[in-house]
Ligand SMILES: [Zn+2]
């Protein structure tokens with residue numbers, strides 16, 4: 001039974017335009033919760049009040065660790081059309097260590113499930129995008145089976161978003177469907193807070209309770225352990241190429257593959 005994560009893979013600071021804490025505050029909260037790392041995933045520019053597209057590059061001015069917490073440079077890029085176009089171009093996306101692509105109804109009018117799925121499929125096929133954000137959103141209907149299959153095929157990650165259970169109305173049945181699909185397909189996930197305030201950082205109790213209720217195998221949760229998550233980051237090749245794919249067969253193979261190429 002999984003009771004905590006060691007890396008929060010989805011957090012926002014004041015730079016996102018509608019979040020209330022600074023990076024220092026988020027890092028302090030992460031430390032208090034015994035986390036080892038957090039991903040700094042500011043919203044892209046299409047989100048009202050969101051950051052500019054140069055933020056992923058500007059993050060290079062930040063130290064690797066803040067208050068003892070490893071800070072992974074990243075973004076939550078917005079999908080802005082049905083072709084999966086993102087509001088952060090490859091020039092800046094390539095500077096991230098961890099990048100999420102999300103379709104928010106505030107940033108574009110969602111279509112039907114076929115259109116949304118097409119947009120999300122294109123986004124996950126974008127170089128440097130590691131994970132699709134909150135696929136459970138009832139305002140953005142999509143074909144979860146297709147998306148989990150493709151994400152897994154690419155060696156990328158599915159998000160189990162704790163915040164959905166609190167703020168995205170009626171998302172729970174979709175979170176359950178998503179989790180069951182990941183179990184069936186042996187697709188690796190990250191459980192994240194989607195924190196918009198420091199007290200939310202690392203707080204994923206609702207998501208973990210749901211997963212535990214389903215008997216979700218903890219080996220599939222990549223960010224349960226700092227070393228495993230860090231190895232995922234380190235295995236990423238230069239833009240355009242993933243040197244090691246997380247095959248669908250067995251997540252326990254991941255560690256072996258990573259150590260075989262000398263990762264963390
Ligand atoms: Zn989002």
Ligand SMILES: [Zn+2]
Nearest residue numbers: 010012076194
């Ligand atoms: Zn977010």
